[in-house]
Amino acid sequence: MSIVKFKPTQVPAPFAHLFDGFDFIGRDQHASVPAVNVAETPEAFRVEVAAPGLRKELFTLNVNNNVLTIGYKQEESKEETSEKYTRKEFHYSTFQRSFTLPNTVEQDKIEAKYTDGVLNILIPKRDEAKVKAVRSIEIA
Known part of the structure; x- marks a missing residue:
């Protein structure tokens, strides 16, 4: 299982502020x-x-x-x-x-x-x- 770091810069600019201060870690979708x-x-x-x-x-x-x-x-x-x-x-x-x-x-x-x-x-x-x-x- 790989770990992918979510980058707020990947979110369209109008919504980026919703993720201020968060460090998201997501899981690979492959079993x-x-x-x-x-x-x-x-x-x-x-x-x-x-x-x-x-x-x-x-x-x-x-x-x-x-x-x-x-x-x-x-x-x-x-x-x-x-x-x-x-x-x-x-x-x-x-x-x-x-x-x-x-x-x-x-x-x-x-x-x-x-x-x-x-x-x-x-x-x-x-x-x-x-x-x-x-x-x-x-x-x-």
Whole structure:
């Protein structure tokens, strides 16, 4: 997400005085999707979603028809009023990522934890899908 500084000089001259003394910061209008890392271990798949500054309670995780969907939705509005002006700001932050899960995972045992700006999702494998240790066979 980029930050764009609003310059009162961009406002037609008759209205410029309305913005005297204000330093506006606006958000880019393009949606941003967090980076995702997926790693496989012998016991599970680990998914890490880089999402610093987001609120844990606004995430959604769903599994439906072998598809894991990670979502986030935040809506904010702010209004300031004084004798000379009324300013309203609205901000919407939303994203959604979906991943097809292999049939070898335990969908009922998926766990998620949000720590230090990273959403960590653990998707355990079924016992039959876990990598077995190499067994040496003695030749007679």
